[in-house]
Amino acid sequence: MSQHVEGIVYLVGAGPGDPGLLTLRAARLLASADTVVYDRLIHPEVLTHTRPHARLVFVGKEGGGESVAQEEIHTLLIAQARLGRTVVRLKGGDPFVFGRGGEEALALEAAGIAYEVVPGVSSGLAAPAAAAIPVTHRGVSGSVTFATAHRTGQAPDWAHLAGAETLVLFMAGRRLEEVTLALIAAGRAPSTPAAIVEAGTWAHQRVIEAPLASIAARAREEAVGSPALLVVGEVVSLRAQLPTLARTR
């Protein structure tokens, strides 16, 4: 008489912070989920879309032991799905932009679990936008590169990143000194406009603007915390021409 009901895992982007930037599909999936496995940097209001009896599991990392934690997340997702649960794995931004969604998808694939991916609004474009910085702009920048300062195993290709028209560097907070020196050493002009967007799209968002050569010192003075994005390129100077937008937050 027992019936096998197969679970499913949705790898869902929650967007950059502002709960209004959640997608309709993400909201609907949260409203039908039995289990929600969520990270740090998910706005509390996003979780209000869940059902009263949904099981909410926080798996946010506070640095260190990262790969072990990632393995544990895989085990948790697989176990919940095997119990027949509808699981939402909720990630800040987009699951495939430094979200380790690919690793989770591979783990689910290997375990034979049904899964889908639901893209989200990436912080890489939404945080600059909330700071009045268009990441591309006709006549100013025809491309944008998203990279991360926190990279396991391998150093970023600074020569390549220094040549980006617009560079958006994720997780830049703690390594700002090192990162800006590396970009300048690789040929980026020290005078290039740069900005740090701390907690982009959140109510407590802060923006610090300075030339590349001095942005790290300015960030230290202002005690910039996490999450923070570094934006480098001429597009940063458009900010001064968009005072209405810069004032929105």
Add this chain to the structure above:
Amino acid sequence: MSQHVEGIVYLVGAGPGDPGLLTLRAARLLASADTVVYDRLIHPEVLTHTRPHARLVFVGKEGGGESVAQEEIHTLLIAQARLGRTVVRLKGGDPFVFGRGGEEALALEAAGIAYEVVPGVSSGLAAPAAAAIPVTHRGVSGSVTFATAHRTGQAPDWAHLAGAETLVLFMAGRRLEEVTLALIAAGRAPSTPAAIVEAGTWAHQRVIEAPLASIAARAREEAVGSPALLVVGEVVSLRAQLPTLARTR
């Protein structure tokens, strides 16, 4: 007795196509808009969020006379706002990722019109995701560059783009031959995995996968239309390891 009521313009990203990838804020703004000015590549279902008596203005471009049309859009947005209307300017993807949102923001700023920007899910990450291609992946690609093949005035910096770990090229459809030859001439290996995602996240999405050297010919054989994104980089080969995801569409 007359009262001046000031209008406002929201520059809103509608996401890549799939109407479920609209944000909650975009849906709410559409539901309160007097006027919606929208482009080609907006899913019809997205427009069902509007009120019954909202004025819907289609300003999609079919190539040619582009900058004139852009000026006309500015004039329209400003005129509607000056009539006291709440205007939603609805754009495919994200307003600041090749969406000319910056130009519209500058025009509104210059005209003294109130405006806000509402980021959207960019096609640059959602179309590859819908094709089972994570644009970044630990140990495979630590950065992603969004660029456009259609650039006014200035040729893309092919040497820089050829060095991108993951390159996502927008509006690649018509110039695929030229673009792939330029990337190879600039040093990208002809064997680099590449894919074209046509109509990413739409019901009629198609994915074509081939090495960089032969993708243009394959696209010609398959009569790839618009919109189409070209994805170049080792991450494309992850697709074969994610068959469940590749089958979702």
